[in-house]
Amino acid sequence: MALTIAVHSYRGGTGKSTTTSNIAVLLTVMGRRVATIDLDLTSPGLHVIYNVSQQMLRYTLNDYLFGKCDLSDIVLDLTDHLGLPRGKLYFIGASMRPEDIARLMQEGYNETVFRELAESLAKGFDVEYVIFDTHPGLTEDTLMAVLSSDISLVIMRLDRQDITGTYLLSQVLRKFGKVCYVILNMVPPNMAKAPELAEELSRTLGMPVIGVLPFYDEVLAHRSKGVFALYHPRHPYTMRISQLVKTLNSWK
Numbered sequence: 136m137a138l139t140i141a142v143h144s145y146r147g148g149t150g151k152s153t154t155t156s157n158i159a160v161l162l163t164v165m166g167r168r169v170a171t172i173d174l175d176l177t178s179p180g181l182h183v184i185y186n187v188s189q190q191m192l193r194y195t196l197n198d199y200l201f202g203k204c205d206l207s208d209i210v211l212d213l214t215d216h217l218g219l220p221r222g223k224l225y226f227i228g229a230s231m232r233p234e235d236i237a238r239l240m241q242e243g244y245n246e247t248v249f250r251e252l253a254e255s256l257a258k259g260f261d262v263e264y265v266i267f268d269t270h271p272g273l274t275e276d277t278l279m280a281v282l283s284s285d286i287s288l289v290i291m292r293l294d295r296q297d298i299t300g301t302y303l304l305s306q307v308l309r310k311f312g313k314v315c316y317v318i319l320n321m322v323p324p325n326m327a328k329a330p331e332l333a334e335e336l337s338r339t340l341g342m343p344v345i346g347v348l349p350f351y352d353e354v355l356a357h358r359s360k361g362v363f364a365l366y367h368p369r370h371p372y373t374m375r376i377s378q379l380v381k382t383l384n385s386w387k
């Protein structure tokens with residue numbers, strides 16, 4: 136069975152897609168077989184980080200959810216495209232066509248679909264990790280993805296709006312018995328050094344903080360032009376993600 140992870144946040148722009156893509160790539164560096172799925176169906180973006188054009192995506196997750204194609208039609212193998220020396224990285228993209236997005240929002244979809252998707256990826260593609268990059272907040276589709284995943288990684292900033300919102304999120308997810316972990320992102324560099332930061336926040340939120348990622352000018356300046364870790368393998372950001380990946384690897 137694959138370990139399914141929902142990368143989630145209460146507020147937008149916390150770094151979900153950036154974190155997802157870097158975690159995925161560094162898992163492949165450890166020889167792992169990973170699938171990442173753009174579940175931010177109303178504002179997809181993971182394909183941009185992976186430099187995947189809409190032409191490369193013959194079919195999208197939307198087509199699959201509409202029953203227009205098979206799973207094998209929507210799974211894109213990015214291992215060579217990204218020049219990964221080990222492991223496997225698969226990607227399932229979402230449609231950028233306004234009519235597809237509108238239709239999905241109107242019709243919705245079946246809640247077992249994400250679990251079935253993860254199971255089929257494990258069976259058909261030997262995938263060990265399935266990572267859903269979701270839409271922020273407590274919308275129905277995201278909640279479905281979170282609930283059908285084994286664990287949820289909640290990405291947040293140190294902003295008080297994020298802290299209040301993430302607390303609410305944790306209370307809701309607790310009602311469903313979900314296992315959630317927090318990754319603090321874009322932490323002001325002078326605060327990221329404080330050893331007690333993760334511990335204090337874990338206590339406030341009632342969820343363990345498993346990673347602290349400072350704000351780096353270089354990550355922002357990279358502007359989603361590819362997966363950062365592949366361009367800057369020795370950057371402290373990459374090192375921090377590597378640390379996180381070791382934790383995830385130990386859970387599998």
Ligand SMILES: Nc1ncnc2c1ncn2[C@@H]1O[C@H](COP(=O)(O)OP(=O)(O)O)[C@@H](O)[C@H]1O
Pocket residue numbers: 144147148149150151152153154180320321322348349350351352354355358359
């Ligand atoms: N640790 C970081 N330091 C600096 N910029 C970051 C960091 N993490 C993410 N970013 C930037 O923040 C922006 C939003 O990130 P993104 O991953 O698209 O967020 P989300 O998927 O949650 O909407 C991007 O421009 C990204 O490069």
Ligand SMILES: [Mg+2]
Pocket residue numbers: 151152153175180181268
């Ligand atoms: Mg995103």
